[in-house]
Amino acid sequence: MLYILPTDTCFWLACPISEPKSYEKIYQIKKRDKSKPLSILVPNFAWLEKNTDLTNDQINFLKNYEKPFTVLANCSYLKIWLNFVNEENNEEFFNRDIYEKFAFRVANNETQKKILKEVWPVFLTSANQSKESEIYSFDELKSKFWNLINEWKITFLWPKKDLTKTKPSEIFEFIDESLERNFLRK
Numbered sequence: 001m002l003y004i005l006p007t008d009t010c011f012w013l014a015c016p017i018s019e020p021k022s023y024e025k026i027y028q029i030k031k032r033d034k035s036k037p038l039s040i041l042v043p044n045f046a047w048l049e050k051n052t053d054l055t056n057d058q059i060n061f062l063k064n065y066e067k068p069f070t071v072l073a074n075c076s077y078l079k080i081w082l083n084f085v086n087e088e089n090n091e092e093f094f095n096r097d098i099y100e101k102f103a104f105r106v107a108n109n110e111t112q113k114k115i116l117k118e119v120w121p122v123f124l125t126s127a128n129q130s131k132e133s134e135i136y137s138f139d140e141l142k143s144k145f146w147n148l149i150n151e152w153k154i155t156f157l158w159p160k161k162d163l164t165k166t167k168p169s170e171i172f173e174f175i176d177e178s179l180e181r182n183f184l185r186k
Helices: 018-028 046-053 056-063 074-084 110-119 139-151
Strands: 004-008 012-015 039-042 068-072 104-107 123-127 153-155 170-174 181-185
Touching: 004 018, 004 110, 018 123, 039 110, 039 153, 039 170, 046 056, 104 110, 110 123, 110 170
Parallel strands: 004 153, 039 104, 068 170
Antiparallel strands: 004 012, 012 123, 039 123, 068 104, 170 181
């Protein structure tokens, strides 16, 4: 199952990590380069603290970060998910080797928290084709994805309203255990 949901930046396309076929459909819809990984939506900072290699100081820094962010970190828990092969259906993640680290987004609204309660964990990426602008308007989103609802069963998870146009999230990783950051997008 695929979902479209709002984030603190734009509309995003998501799928449960337990569905390699849905994961592959995201790449098809976006025409995304298969060497580019997707982000992971996590429920809260406590999850990051428990499941990643981020330090307490780094987690506290993120809690007070004033801009939308995506943080890269190691996570052995998710490596296990990616290495799973469903031999019954011959399903596996076609590009699992690209995930040296995972890009994490922390849930920040009720829609995101709801999907995480239903289908945790969740892959997500902006709901636009690669190299096109992010989508903030419900009408634009509807025009680009309405035909896919019946074909691929995309579920829309938000009130039918526009989002405020916001800059994309900053993407960074901490350098070792310090608070110094290496930015991939600023």
